Amino acid sequence: MTNKVCILGAGSTKYGKLEEGIIEIALNASASAIESAGISPNQIQAGYISNVFGVADKQVHMAPVIMSNLGLSHVPGLTIESACGSGSIMFREAFANVSAGFYDCLLAVGVEKVTHTGTAQSTTLFSYCSDFFYEGGNGASFPGLFASIARYYMSKFQADETDLASVAVKNHENGVLNPKAHMRKKITIEDVLKSPVVASPLKLYDCCPFSDGASAVILCSEEFAKNSGRPYVEVIGSGRGASPASVQGREDIATIPSTVMAAKQAYKMAGISPSDIDFAEVHDCFTIAEIIDVEDLGFFPKGKAAKAIRDGATSLSGEIPINPSGGLKSKGHPIGATGIGQVVEVFDQFTGKSGQRTVKDAKIALTHNFGATGASAAVHIFKKVE
Amino acid sequence: MTNKVCILGAGSTKYGKLEEGIIEIALNASASAIESAGISPNQIQAGYISNVFGVADKQVHMAPVIMSNLGLSHVPGLTIESACGSGSIMFREAFANVSAGFYDCLLAVGVEKVTHTGTAQSTTLFSYCSDFFYEGGNGASFPGLFASIARYYMSKFQADETDLASVAVKNHENGVLNPKAHMRKKITIEDVLKSPVVASPLKLYDCCPFSDGASAVILCSEEFAKNSGRPYVEVIGSGRGASPASVQGREDIATIPSTVMAAKQAYKMAGISPSDIDFAEVHDCFTIAEIIDVEDLGFFPKGKAAKAIRDGATSLSGEIPINPSGGLKSKGHPIGATGIGQVVEVFDQFTGKSGQRTVKDAKIALTHNFGATGASAAVHIFKKVE
Numbered sequence: 001m002t003n004k005v006c007i008l009g010a011g012s013t014k015y016g017k018l019e020e021g022i023i024e025i026a027l028n029a030s031a032s033a034i035e036s037a038g039i040s041p042n043q044i045q046a047g048y049i050s051n052v053f054g055v056a057d058k059q060v061h062m063a064p065v066i067m068s069n070l071g072l073s074h075v076p077g078l079t080i081e082s083a084c085g086s087g088s089i090m091f092r093e094a095f096a097n098v099s100a101g102f103y104d105c106l107l108a109v110g111v112e113k114v115t116h117t118g119t120a121q122s123t124t125l126f127s128y129c130s131d132f133f134y135e136g137g138n139g140a141s142f143p144g145l146f147a148s149i150a151r152y153y154m155s156k157f158q159a160d161e162t163d164l165a166s167v168a169v170k171n172h173e174n175g176v177l178n179p180k181a182h183m184r185k186k187i188t189i190e191d192v193l194k195s196p197v198v199a200s201p202l203k204l205y206d207c208c209p210f211s212d213g214a215s216a217v218i219l220c221s222e223e224f225a226k227n228s229g230r231p232y233v234e235v236i237g238s239g240r241g242a243s244p245a246s247v248q249g250r251e252d253i254a255t256i257p258s259t260v261m262a263a264k265q266a267y268k269m270a271g272i273s274p275s276d277i278d279f280a281e282v283h284d285c286f287t288i289a290e291i292i293d294v295e296d297l298g299f300f301p302k303g304k305a306a307k308a309i310r311d312g313a314t315s316l317s318g319e320i321p322i323n324p325s326g327g328l329k330s331k332g333h334p335i336g337a338t339g340i341g342q343v344v345e346v347f348d349q350f351t352g353k354s355g356q357r358t359v360k361d362a363k364i365a366l367t368h369n370f371g372a373t374g375a376s377a378a379v380h381i382f383k384k385v386e
Numbered sequence: 387m388t389n390k391v392c393i394l395g396a397g398s399t400k401y402g403k404l405e406e407g408i409i410e411i412a413l414n415a416s417a418s419a420i421e422s423a424g425i426s427p428n429q430i431q432a433g434y435i436s437n438v439f440g441v442a443d444k445q446v447h448m449a450p451v452i453m454s455n456l457g458l459s460h461v462p463g464l465t466i467e468s469a470c471g472s473g474s475i476m477f478r479e480a481f482a483n484v485s486a487g488f489y490d491c492l493l494a495v496g497v498e499k500v501t502h503t504g505t506a507q508s509t510t511l512f513s514y515c516s517d518f519f520y521e522g523g524n525g526a527s528f529p530g531l532f533a534s535i536a537r538y539y540m541s542k543f544q545a546d547e548t549d550l551a552s553v554a555v556k557n558h559e560n561g562v563l564n565p566k567a568h569m570r571k572k573i574t575i576e577d578v579l580k581s582p583v584v585a586s587p588l589k590l591y592d593c594c595p596f597s598d599g600a601s602a603v604i605l606c607s608e609e610f611a612k613n614s615g616r617p618y619v620e621v622i623g624s625g626r627g628a629s630p631a632s633v634q635g636r637e638d639i640a641t642i643p644s645t646v647m648a649a650k651q652a653y654k655m656a657g658i659s660p661s662d663i664d665f666a667e668v669h670d671c672f673t674i675a676e677i678i679d680v681e682d683l684g685f686f687p688k689g690k691a692a693k694a695i696r697d698g699a700t701s702l703s704g705e706i707p708i709n710p711s712g713g714l715k716s717k718g719h720p721i722g723a724t725g726i727g728q729v730v731e732v733f734d735q736f737t738g739k740s741g742q743r744t745v746k747d748a749k750i751a752l753t754h755n756f757g758a759t760g761a762s763a764a765v766h767i768f769k770k771v772e
Binding site for chain 1: 410418441449454458459461462463466467468469475479482486511513515516522523626627757760762
């Protein structure tokens with residue numbers, strides 16, 4: 001567990017409604033990551049794929065198809081699924097394999113394509129990510145579950161719908177600066193409050209979109225990274241966590257146990273504390289999620305984030321910028337890709353590729369991604385190498 | 387990569403058409419493996435799940451649901467997919483994590499439920515495991531693909547339909563002795579030859595069934611196994627391989643490159659050769675597959691297995707018993723579970739739980755499982771601990 005793991009390259013497709021098939025989407029991101037790393041494809045020793053609903057585009061067993069199309073039909077691959085947290089959970093396995101010395105250089109690619117099934121079918125498919133016996137099967141789909149969480153949080157900590165809206169406004173502000181984002185549209189608090197109610201108190205602009213897209217990174221050993229002579233980013237912490245699968249099984253729904261557990265492990269491995277983090281990409285599938293995330297990750301005391309966000313603490317020039325990429329809310333949420341997309345953002349930020357949304361003087365960043373209502377989660381911490 | 391990995395417990399549901407939901411099936415196998423290992427559930431530090439079509443039973447993101455229902459809602463899990471090879475590819479990741487010292491004790495459970503969708507829908511879903519752009523999308527579903535492979539092999543090596551049939555007859559003979567098997571029915575060469583043609587030369591009895599079922603094992607470090615004071619089995623070799631995703635992309639379709647690659651790695655890690663193997667569980671989704679497998683694994687020279695099988699070399703009392711469990715053909719093929727089910731068979735064989743199908747004096751065994759037409763494969767080698 002002591003080998004250092006680095007990110008040598010990263011690439012994403014645009015997130016949004018894409019016309020290409022799921023394999024082509026994955027290949028585009030992979031090619032872009034390989035090019036970014038400056039490696040030859042045949043230096044890749046294994047492929048780690050994350051995806052949830054390949055079945056919706058008639059392709060599961062995606063790893064051999066992706067590897068074969070990259071000209072790497074002799075390179076083993078596999079697919080890892082953990083709902084909306086698939087990307088980060090897959091990244092954790094890829095990290096573990098390089099850390100343990102099983103491989104020197106890996107391709108990790110997350111991909112999803114669902115928009116062609118339509119909103120109704122996508123909602124149905126996504127509900128299979130809940131604890132279906134208790135939740136999805138009884139009509140408790142994700143907007144409703146997060147609405148319950150929001151109601152509880154708002155009541156417990158005297159937060160209001162404007163607090164929720166300010167998360168959306170901030171993330172759209174960042175997303176406008178991200179050419180790959182799904183929703184590049186500046187919005188106001190009033191726009192959010194006046195948007196159609198999805199599941200009260202959550203309105204349309206409190207919810208992330210259904211997106212297609214892929215993101216890919218090249219993981220490698222420190223020796224491999226150093227020998228390349230190219231810019232790279234070091235992974236200094238990694239943690240995984242779990243919560244009761246259904247929301248009703250939890251003691252306090254104003255916190256997500258898997259986030260707390262994963263963060264604790266990652267901070268411990270990195271030997272740092274939350275105040276050392278310069279920016280974070282967190283899982284804002286709904287605005288309430290980001291508020292709870294930034295508390296569970298230790299950036300704000302429990303119950304205090306709503307006001308801090310409203311006051312600008314998490315904006316691009318704030319004390320702890322959150323989701324400079326635009327987050328799930330504005331960048332988009334192709335569920336199998338999201339966790340890897342967060343790592344792409346960190347790589348781009350640390351290697352001078354994030355343009356106007358660059359967080360000034362950032363040296364340490366954190367990514368946080370969960371599945372469903374947080375039944376699974378992973379947190380990773382990265383250091384800029386100068 | 388030097389920590390020894392052991393199997394401390396194993397359990398399976400019956401394979402076949404099951405009435406329970408997919409989670410209940412997984413829980414039954416898990417409970418049985420935990421009981422077999424004599425551990426307390428809270429000694430489990432992570433859950434590795436393999437599954438392909440959870441979507442057919444409305445449950446993906448299965449790991450947290452399984453762990454929560456085991457009373458382990460704080461234990462992280464994930465799902466690994468690699469088509470019909472999901473179980474062995476997942477086992478490989480679980481092995482790597484214990485081997486690297488990330489965990490001391492893991493639950494690995496493979497599960498599938500598809501029979502309730504009917505044969506037509508199951509065939510459609512399974513075709514998504516092929517390289518759909520080239521294969522499934524053009525009508526080349528698995529019986530047709532393996533029929534092409536069979537025709538080529540038969541023509542190249544002067545084998546005939548009776549050779550294929552003798553694989554089915556042998557595996558059914560073994561399966562009759564396995565209380566968990568899906569197809570517990572003795573059949574004759576004539577039965578096979580007279581069964582309806584599915585894709586010439588493959589007839590109904592050349593094809594494994596669609597099955598539901600789950601299998602689970604407890605993996606642990608050697609120290610954990612020794613401290614338990616219970617019987618255990620050691621994993622001495624592990625390999626993964628890849629082939630071009632589509633059959634048309636391969637140079638010679640009388641061999642499966644992923645098998646050859648995975649076996650080579652596993653033999654090397656174990657420091658043994660094919661002649662040291664006392665029995666093997668191999669991937670006989672169609673009778674032709676078993677013939678090719680046992681050549682690719684090095685048990686017989688290329689082109690020689692058909693005659694050897696016909697002469698009894700692979701029967702329970704032969705020189706190298708193949709599929710004592712009954713194999714996919716008779717025990718059944720719940721695709722996410724199959725690779726783990728093979729490990730369960732090895733554990734049962736080595737710990738005195740395989741009754742009349744026990745291979746006499748066996749000390750070293752091999753499991754071989756692949757995805758689709760062999761685009762992905764894994765091989766594992768086990769040693770009896772006395």
